[in-house]
Each structure stands twice: as structure tokens, then as C-alpha cells.
Amino acid sequence: MGVEVTVRGLTKSFGGQPVWSDLDLTLPAGEISVLLGPSGTGKSVFLKTLVGLLRPDRGDIWIEGQNLPRLSERALYEVRKLFGVLFQDGALFGSMNIYDNVAFPLREHTRRTESQIRAVVTEKLDMVGLLGAEKKLPGEISGGMRKRAGLARALVLEPSIVLFDEPDSGLDPVRTAYLNQLIIDLNQQTDATFLIVTHDINTARTVPDNIGLIYHGHLAMFGPREMLLSSTEAVVRQFLNAQRVGPIGMAEEKDAEELQAEAAAGIELPPLPPIPPQLAPSNGQPRRAERPPGQWCAQHGVTPPAGSFDAAPFGPTAGPTPGPVSRPSTVEPDLELKRAAHHRQGVVE
Ligand SMILES: Nc1ncnc2c1ncn2[C@@H]1O[C@H](COP(=O)(O)OP(=O)(O)OP(=O)(O)O)[C@@H](O)[C@H]1O
Structure with a gap:
């Protein structure tokens, strides 16, 4: 516990x-x-x-x-x-x-x-x-x-x-x-x-x-x-979206001149991407700490970026690997379950 x-x-x-x-x-x-x-x-x-x-x-x-x-x-x-x-x-x-x-x-x-x-x-x-x-x-x-x-x-x-x-x-x-x-x-x-x-x-x-x-x-x-993930605070937004534009520089904080140059050149951070669904347990049972998708945004009057909480069709976690799955899941029983069964039979790679 x-x-x-x-x-x-x-x-x-x-x-x-x-x-x-x-x-x-x-x-x-x-x-x-x-x-x-x-x-x-x-x-x-x-x-x-x-x-x-x-x-x-x-x-x-x-x-x-x-x-x-x-x-x-x-x-x-x-x-x-x-x-x-x-x-x-x-x-x-x-x-x-x-x-x-x-x-x-x-x-x-x-x-x-x-x-x-x-x-x-x-x-x-x-x-x-x-x-x-x-x-x-x-x-x-x-x-x-x-x-x-x-x-x-x-x-x-x-x-x-x-x-x-x-x-x-x-x-x-x-x-x-x-x-x-x-x-x-x-x-x-x-x-x-x-x-x-x-x-x-x-x-x-x-x-x-x-x-x-x-x-x-x-x-x-x-x-x-x-x-x-819905924050527009510059450091948070830059880091969580892996961007070069923003206050974080290559080695340390960018200085005021660099930031002014970015602003003068009209370089801006791209719009916030959709908030992906949170990864769910593979047995389909919720975790005790789990919150419904969108709950925090709704409770705090924040409109999440368009497309948030949809099961991501592309990206590094999509496909047969156990990517983010929103509940109720429409995904076929995934490979992870088969793999877990394999492991229980003593198969390791
Ligand atoms: N035992 C120590 N004695 C002196 N300086 C230390 C010691 N341990 C860590 N530091 C210094 O503290 C700073 C933070 O180090 P730390 O390894 O915690 O960073 P980090 O955020 O985990 O880095 P990374 O993401 O690269 O793993 C570094 O400058 C490091 O050199």
C-alpha cells in the first residue's frame, strides 16, 4: 500500500x-x-x-x-x-x-x-x-x-x-x-x-x-x-513538447537577447498537441489512483487541445505494442497479454 x-x-x-x-x-x-x-x-x-x-x-x-x-x-x-x-x-x-x-x-x-x-x-x-x-x-x-x-x-x-x-x-x-x-x-x-x-x-x-x-x-x-499537458507556461510547454523555441537553451537558460530575437523573428511555439489517453492496466481493471480522462480539465475550466483523449492512431506507442488505451478499449487483446502468458510458461527472450 x-x-x-x-x-x-x-x-x-x-x-x-x-x-x-x-x-x-x-x-x-x-x-x-x-x-x-x-x-x-x-x-x-x-x-x-x-x-x-x-x-x-x-x-x-x-x-x-x-x-x-x-x-x-x-x-x-x-x-x-x-x-x-x-x-x-x-x-x-x-x-x-x-x-x-x-x-x-x-x-x-x-x-x-x-x-x-x-x-x-x-x-x-x-x-x-x-x-x-x-x-x-x-x-x-x-x-x-x-x-x-x-x-x-x-x-x-x-x-x-x-x-x-x-x-x-x-x-x-x-x-x-x-x-x-x-x-x-x-x-x-x-x-x-x-x-x-x-x-x-x-x-x-x-x-x-x-x-x-x-x-x-x-x-x-x-x-x-x-x-x-494543457499548460501554456513557457518552460513547461517547451519541455513537454520537446521544442527548441522557448526559454530553455542548448546548455542553459536562453538570455533575454536570444528570446527577443525569437520574438522579433515571429518564431512561436506550435499549438499544444492533443493530450494522449493515459496508459491503462493490461488486465482491463482500473488502477485505484486512476482518474477519468478530462476530469482535471473539466474541474478547472480548462479546454483541452482538440483531439485530446482520443486513442492515438499513430505515433511511437501505436500498433501492436501496448500503447495508450482509453477505456472502454476497442483494441484487440494485445501482444503484451500473449507475452505475459508466454513468460508465465517460462519463455524469455
Ligand atoms: N555526490 C556529488 N558530489 C558533487 N556533485 C554532485 C554529486 N552528485 C551530483 N552532483 C552534481 O549535481 C548536479 C545534478 O546531478 P544529477 O545527476 O542529479 O542530475 P540529473 O538531473 O539527474 O541529470 P541527468 O538527467 O543528466 O541524469 C550535477 O551538476 C552533478 O555534477
């Missing part, structure tokens, strides 16, 4: 160089949130600070009535058990096979017997479609499989909060689509609070309930997916 994470006034610097200041946001319990931002804006530092691997300069992180930066190392060790973390490369031990990697946290942090451990490891490997790959070493499987193994390991202690650091880095678009579907399905099954750091705009547009954007040392915006 997920828990709420409340961040207030969080500030972090290294050697006097600020990374970000005064971050305020709440990750709602059981919901999926995505954190975006240009490279080097401190998204990974934020994840490490949340889980207590880095201490902030100041500010609060409230979880279940405890303020993490104020806890002793011993108390922090206990709170860390609420977290599961999927690191960028899966962070697997190269000399251990997949089974032992996934079993590792259970052997380290619990007193369970080997037969109890086997039951949990088998369940989690099944969840991520890796039954049959137990004896393989990390070097013998693909990058996508390593990510899924890392995810199984992140889930074995039944975390209330799961942090994903660029789960799609290094994956091709098809593997990314499968991983996104897996993330949605796992959120439905576990009800845990998910926070995903990604650079993949398609993931950001179709997977989360909430989106946050760190820019220039601050949180530019954090809120429901529809709020950011």
Missing part, C-alpha cells in the same frame, strides 16, 4: 553550488508521478535525497509522520525499508545470477527461510516476466531484462514507495513501451507510490498521474498530468 511523501522547502548544494532550492511537492499515496528536467538539474540527486542517501542542506521530507532529514542513521535505516529503488543500470551484482540478485534484499534484511525466499523471488520474477531466467548472470541477458530484474529486486521487500531512475535509458522504443505497461500494471497490483525520473517525453505524457519539472534550480511546476 502506498504512502504519501510530502517535500517542503528542500534545498541541496554541493560545495556551495546549489543544485535546487525550496522544492515543495506532495507525491500522493498510490499514484504515479514523473519527474522531468534538463540534464544536470538534479533529478537523481532528488531521488537520492528522498531515500536518505544524501542529506539536504535544509527542508523536510515527511513520510508517515517522520521527517527524514531529522532522523538518526538508525531510524533512517528503518524508514529506508519503505523504499524500493530501480537504479539506472539495474545495479545488479555481476557475479550473482538473477535469482540471487533478487533474493539479496530478503537475505540481508529479513530472517525468512530459503523456501519462503524462493516463494517471494518466484512471485516477483513472474510479475516482471523473468521466470526461466533465474540462473542467468546479468551479463548474459539484455538491458531490458536487466531492468526488469532490477525491478523485481526493488519489489521483494513489498515497498510502499518505488523510485525509478531513468528506467527507459538505453532501451529501444518497443522495450520502453513494454516497460511502461509493466510499470502501470505493477502500480495497479501493488498500490505503491511511484516516482519515475525520465527523459522520455512519451513516457511522461502517457504513464503518470502527476508530472513535475525541475528547471533552473527550482520546481517549475508539479501537478496532475492534464494540468501540465
Whole structure:
């Protein structure tokens, strides 16, 4: 079951160089949130600070009535058990096979017997479609499989909060689509609070309930997916639509002259594209945190761009891969279900 994470006034610097200041946001319990931002804006530092691997300069992180930066190392060790973390490369031990990697946290942090451990490891490997790959070493499987193994390991202690650091880095678009579907399905099954750091705009547009954007040392915006995807705020609009026009430059913020030149040349951001439907669980059952499409816009008097929430006929997530599916779905039972059935029969690629 997920828990709420409340961040207030969080500030972090290294050697006097600020990374970000005064971050305020709440990750709602059981919901999926995505954190975006240009490279080097401190998204990974934020994840490490949340889980207590880095201490902030100041500010609060409230979880279940405890303020993490104020806890002793011993108390922090206990709170860390609420977290599961999927690191960028899966962070697997190269000399251990997949089974032992996934079993590792259970052997380290619990007193369970080997037969109890086997039951949990088998369940989690099944969840991520890796039954049959137990004896393989990390070097013998693909990058996508390593990510899924890392995810199984992140889930074995039944975390209330799961942090994903660029789960799609290094994956091709098809593997990314499968991983996104897996993330949605796992959120439905576990009800845990998910926070995903990604650079993949398609993931950001179709997977989360909430989106946050760190820019220039601050949180530019954090809120429901529809709020950011319908926002005309320049930084949000430029980033979420992957445009060159706008305040974000190649290496840093554009200066006033560059922006004036853009304006003088009549270069403007294109109109907002339609808001795509949110990816739905593959078993057709809604997630607990799911909201009806268009609800946020309707409640806030915002007219979404024309064509919003229609099932996208084109684009990287269309076709036989598990792309965004609006409910009720008219899509034929997709390949993901067949694939999951394959995996349950022990078939891995
Ligand atoms: N342990 C550390 N000591 C000193 N500086 C650090 C440390 N960790 C991160 N930094 C610095 O903090 C800044 C933010 O780094 P971080 O990796 O969090 O960015 P990011 O937004 O995740 O980047 P990317 O999107 O490229 O992965 C960088 O300038 C980085 O060099």
C-alpha cells in the first residue's frame, strides 16, 4: 500500500553550488508521478535525497509522520525499508545470477527461510516476466531484462514507495513501451507510490498521474498530468513538447537577447498537441489512483487541445505494442497479454 511523501522547502548544494532550492511537492499515496528536467538539474540527486542517501542542506521530507532529514542513521535505516529503488543500470551484482540478485534484499534484511525466499523471488520474477531466467548472470541477458530484474529486486521487500531512475535509458522504443505497461500494471497490483525520473517525453505524457519539472534550480511546476499537458507556461510547454523555441537553451537558460530575437523573428511555439489517453492496466481493471480522462480539465475550466483523449492512431506507442488505451478499449487483446502468458510458461527472450 502506498504512502504519501510530502517535500517542503528542500534545498541541496554541493560545495556551495546549489543544485535546487525550496522544492515543495506532495507525491500522493498510490499514484504515479514523473519527474522531468534538463540534464544536470538534479533529478537523481532528488531521488537520492528522498531515500536518505544524501542529506539536504535544509527542508523536510515527511513520510508517515517522520521527517527524514531529522532522523538518526538508525531510524533512517528503518524508514529506508519503505523504499524500493530501480537504479539506472539495474545495479545488479555481476557475479550473482538473477535469482540471487533478487533474493539479496530478503537475505540481508529479513530472517525468512530459503523456501519462503524462493516463494517471494518466484512471485516477483513472474510479475516482471523473468521466470526461466533465474540462473542467468546479468551479463548474459539484455538491458531490458536487466531492468526488469532490477525491478523485481526493488519489489521483494513489498515497498510502499518505488523510485525509478531513468528506467527507459538505453532501451529501444518497443522495450520502453513494454516497460511502461509493466510499470502501470505493477502500480495497479501493488498500490505503491511511484516516482519515475525520465527523459522520455512519451513516457511522461502517457504513464503518470502527476508530472513535475525541475528547471533552473527550482520546481517549475508539479501537478496532475492534464494540468501540465494543457499548460501554456513557457518552460513547461517547451519541455513537454520537446521544442527548441522557448526559454530553455542548448546548455542553459536562453538570455533575454536570444528570446527577443525569437520574438522579433515571429518564431512561436506550435499549438499544444492533443493530450494522449493515459496508459491503462493490461488486465482491463482500473488502477485505484486512476482518474477519468478530462476530469482535471473539466474541474478547472480548462479546454483541452482538440483531439485530446482520443486513442492515438499513430505515433511511437501505436500498433501492436501496448500503447495508450482509453477505456472502454476497442483494441484487440494485445501482444503484451500473449507475452505475459508466454513468460508465465517460462519463455524469455
Ligand atoms: N555526490 C556529488 N558530489 C558533487 N556533485 C554532485 C554529486 N552528485 C551530483 N552532483 C552534481 O549535481 C548536479 C545534478 O546531478 P544529477 O545527476 O542529479 O542530475 P540529473 O538531473 O539527474 O541529470 P541527468 O538527467 O543528466 O541524469 C550535477 O551538476 C552533478 O555534477
